[in-house]
Amino acid sequence: MSASGAPMIELDGVQRSYPVGETPLLALKDVSVRIPEGEYLAVMGPSGSGKSTLLNILGCLDRPTAGSYRIGGREVGQLSADALSEVRRHEIGFVFQSFHLIGRLTADENVALPMLLAGVPEEERRARVSTALDEVGLAERSGHRPNELSGGECQRVAIARATVMRPHVLLADEPTGNLDTANGEQIMQLLERMNAEGLTLIVVTHDPNIGRRSDRVLVLRDGEIVQRVLGRELRPDTLLESSA
Amino acid sequence: MRPADVLAFSWTALTRHRRRSTLSMLGVTVGVASVVVLTSVGEGARRYVSREFASLGTNLLIVVPGKNETTGGFFGAGGVPNDLTLDDVRAVARDVHGSRLVVPIAMGNDTVANGERRRQVVVVGSTSDFLDVRRLQVAAGSFLPPADLERGAAVAVLGAKVARELFPAESPIGRVVRIGDWRVRVIGQLAPRGRQLDLDIDDLVLVPVATGMRIFDSTSLFQILIEVGAHSDLESMQERVLALLADRHGEEDVTAITQDAVVGSLNEILMALTLAVAGIGAISLAVAGLGVMNLMLVSVSERTAEVGLLKAVGATGRQVQRLFLAEAVLLSLSGALVGLGLGWGLVRGFVALYPAFPASPPAWAVVSVLVLSVAVGALFGVLPARRATGLDPVEALAGR
Numbered sequence: 001m002s003a004s005g006a007p008m009i010e011l012d013g014v015q016r017s018y019p020v021g022e023t024p025l026l027a028l029k030d031v032s033v034r035i036p037e038g039e040y041l042a043v044m045g046p047s048g049s050g051k052s053t054l055l056n057i058l059g060c061l062d063r064p065t066a067g068s069y070r071i072g073g074r075e076v077g078q079l080s081a082d083a084l085s086e087v088r089r090h091e092i093g094f095v096f097q098s099f100h101l102i103g104r105l106t107a108d109e110n111v112a113l114p115m116l117l118a119g120v121p122e123e124e125r126r127a128r129v130s131t132a133l134d135e136v137g138l139a140e141r142s143g144h145r146p147n148e149l150s151g152g153e154c155q156r157v158a159i160a161r162a163t164v165m166r167p168h169v170l171l172a173d174e175p176t177g178n179l180d181t182a183n184g185e186q187i188m189q190l191l192e193r194m195n196a197e198g199l200t201l202i203v204v205t206h207d208p209n210i211g212r213r214s215d216r217v218l219v220l221r222d223g224e225i226v227q228r229v230l231g232r233e234l235r236p237d238t239l240l241e242s243s244a
Numbered sequence: 245m246r247p248a249d250v251l252a253f254s255w256t257a258l259t260r261h262r263r264r265s266t267l268s269m270l271g272v273t274v275g276v277a278s279v280v281v282l283t284s285v286g287e288g289a290r291r292y293v294s295r296e297f298a299s300l301g302t303n304l305l306i307v308v309p310g311k312n313e314t315t316g317g318f319f320g321a322g323g324v325p326n327d328l329t330l331d332d333v334r335a336v337a338r339d340v341h342g343s344r345l346v347v348p349i350a351m352g353n354d355t356v357a358n359g360e361r362r363r364q365v366v367v368v369g370s371t372s373d374f375l376d377v378r379r380l381q382v383a384a385g386s387f388l389p390p391a392d393l394e395r396g397a398a399v400a401v402l403g404a405k406v407a408r409e410l411f412p413a414e415s416p417i418g419r420v421v422r423i424g425d426w427r428v429r430v431i432g433q434l435a436p437r438g439r440q441l442d443l444d445i446d447d448l449v450l451v452p453v454a455t456g457m458r459i460f461d462s463t464s465l466f467q468i469l470i471e472v473g474a475h476s477d478l479e480s481m482q483e484r485v486l487a488l489l490a491d492r493h494g495e496e497d498v499t500a501i502t503q504d505a506v507v508g509s510l511n512e513i514l515m516a517l518t519l520a521v522a523g524i525g526a527i528s529l530a531v532a533g534l535g536v537m538n539l540m541l542v543s544v545s546e547r548t549a550e551v552g553l554l555k556a557v558g559a560t561g562r563q564v565q566r567l568f569l570a571e572a573v574l575l576s577l578s579g580a581l582v583g584l585g586l587g588w589g590l591v592r593g594f595v596a597l598y599p600a601f602p603a604s605p606p607a608w609a610v611v612s613v614l615v616l617s618v619a620v621g622a623l624f625g626v627l628p629a630r631r632a633t634g635l636d637p638v639e640a641l642a643g644r
Binding site for chain 2: 056059081085086088090096119
């Protein structure tokens with residue numbers, strides 16, 4: 001819950017432009033933000049405001065075209081593709097709106113995937129998979145394929161996969177977007193519990209209720225941060241204005 | 245990523261899309277099976293010929309009149325070769341040490357008749373040693389009289405089929421048959437042997453060599469077979485026989501071939517044939533590679549989101565490439581293994597139908613067809629794997 005740790009993530013004057021025709025499209029203009037370790041941060045804004053671009057850069061899936069991005073003091077903005085893979089593998093967990101589970105793999109195989117890529121030995125893998133599935137309350141569903149699981153269960157498998165490498169940051173892109181209210185609530189509680197245990201949680205969302213639960217909200221519009229408020233101070237009208 | 249994990253992951257990708265994988269595998273399977281079958285037949289032919297020659301023994305030197313290369317020299321010298329005569333045979337047997345058997349052979353076609361029953365056959369004039377040098381057996385009566393080089397007794401030994409045709413109801417032993425204008429008494433009958441290389445042993449008539457030359461009205465032998473005691477003597481024997489005959493004839497006008505050389509050149513021809521059919525089979529494998537590539541391209545485009553996810557959870561480009569390459573190689577390798585089994589089964593079926601034909605896949609073909617199909621998988625997997633590697637994770641995750 002607390003946002004009092006040392007800055008874990010620092011963005012300084014980050015820009016991201018795409019070459020589209022004559023004038024490049026600026027998806028992010030001059031974004032600077034410090035995210036201390038253990039913070040619960042919500043990123044909000046209308047479609048096309050640059051939320052996804054920001055999330056991709058935070059997740060090292062994309063590189064800023066200008067500015068600096070440091071994780072734990074280390075500049076990662078201009079690392080090679082392979083080095084970025086390494087950073088993603090150890091520092092960052094992803095949770096997607098559409099789960100992105102591999103359909104032919106069972107729940108435990110999906111959870112094991114990051115460890116497979118990292119070369120973790122099989123025995124250790126098995127132990128960590130069962131711990132991770134246990135944490136999300138799916139221990140007895142481990143042998144099921146995604147098409148045999150409900151949406152909420154799928155997202156919990158995805159969360160187990162995102163946390164099994166013990167990353168410092170969890171990036172969640174509309175994690176409840178494909179879920180009904182009850183399942184969505186469970187997923188948010190799960191993510192918040194992990195945050196309470198020290199995991200930095202960054203959620204991109206349209207949902208003001210999620211924004212209000214966070215430590216801090218960044219509101220983006222046209223590639224710029226137009227508002228920074230504490231989650232509990234988020235007023236309904238701000239949201240009406242900024243969500244499309 | 246551990247190699248075993250790469251293989252396990254790729255294997256799952258194949259087996260959990262079974263129908264599609266099976267279809268692409270089939271191309272490789274058929275290609276490999278055809279290579280196995282074709283090379284087995286080629287190898288079978290080679291072994292068949294080798295076995296037939298080996299049954300005659302490999303310590304054999306064959307001397308034939310004439311030289312198969314043009315000899316330079318004066319007018320009148322060279323050109324028409326001298327006859328290969330019985331005197332030559334005697335000289336070789338007497339003067340060239342180390343020969344176990346020296347067997348003259350005269351040969352021709354003629355009609356053999358028992359009254360109105362007649363038959364056109366190969367007539368072979370030789371000596372009692374013919375039985376030994378060709379590894380034959382007498383079924384009834386006796387063989388040609390020993391040491392009859394000059395006299396030419398009016399006797400004959402019949403092949404099994406000739407005996408049956410001319411004397412369907414009785415034993416031919418002691419009966420008189422006509423060969424052309426000559427009358428000879430049948431003293432023996434050969435055991436059935438079937439075809440032995442150039443000769444159908446069952447369909448010939450054997451007479452003493454002098455008798456044969458008289459029947460054919462010929463002054464020259466067809467060939468002289470010389471069997472040596474030890475294989476290592478063959479080469480020196482060849483030189484000494486050639487030297488002796490050159491000395492006797494005044495020029496080198498005979499050719500001496502070792503059995504090895506004959507087997508060797510036949511082997512070479514059949515090996516070339518086997519390689520050629522293997523090559524044709526290999527082309528079908530290359531075509532199968534296109535099927536593998538097609539499947540992998542479909543697979544990559546269907547699994548774009550999976551590639552994005554893999555990258556998001558920390559896969560490097562090289563890891564993604566390795567996963568898809570492994571999949572292509574596994575696909576074609578498992579197709580190849582099934583093809584080996586199928587080809588082997590077909591060859592076994594063939595052998596069951598024709599037991600005399602020793603068809604069997606040669607080891608080199610099995611090994612190279614396996615290596616080739618792995619290579620095909622790797623080669624045709626590169627492009628799809630590159631495509632997967634090149635996907636931008638952000639776009640791949642968005643399903644674009």
